[in-house]
Amino acid sequence: MRPSRILSSLLLSLALPLAAHAGQLTVSAAASLTDAFKEIGPRFEAARPGTTVRFNFAASGALLQQISQGAPADVFASADQATMDRGMKQNLLDTATRHDFAANSLVLIEPAQQGPEIRTLHDLNGPKVKRIAIGKVESVPVGAYTKQALETADLWPVLQSKFVQGDSVRQVLDYVSRGEVDAGFVYRTDAALMGNKVKIVMTVTGHTPVTYPVAVVADSRNKAAARDFVDYLQGAQAQAILARYGFSKP
Structure with missing residues (x-):
């Protein structure tokens, strides 16, 4: 084979993996977005062929x-x-691409069949409630919202011995749906997914608004597609899907 053909073949072999990588977009998203994003993903792929x-x-x-x-x-x-702010301060994210695209609400839930019939936050301090599932405050936003709400109600210190901490809002939901705890704090959208296994007691207030920001990762190797995805989330099609899963506009 002539040297020019060898060089062309080598360049082509190197380019193919890069092209394949360029077509893949990796989206790291909060657990509560799982179902909505799994539906949004194929719609975005159809709108952006090759991705x-x-x-x-x-x-x-x-x-x-x-x-x-x-x-x-x-x-x-x-x-x-708060988590998005930390990412910005660490220069991990592209500040110019940050946008809020959805909102949610915090709810208190109990098992549908065996709940102790909680009616208010202060009922959590009663003898019938022995275990309460919450997200880990340091890493799970629903846990941080929960702490704010319980601090507002002057209940955080007295309830700490009852807390069972989950690694994500979906784990908290699982604890309640399986009846492993007496109550838990999740987003309304998550509770709706297990409507036959959990019961919403109340919408919880006393915390900062539950809003979802999105941004392009600073080290992204596919920034054009990443920006397109951020823009797509704000469009009519993605917003309709989010609304169907219970999210509202920010």
């Missing part, structure tokens, strides 16, 4: 830690502003 979306769902704090440690990601969608 394949890969999702990584977990607690927002855990996802940010992964990004800080070099895990590949192109887009980060958080369930709170």
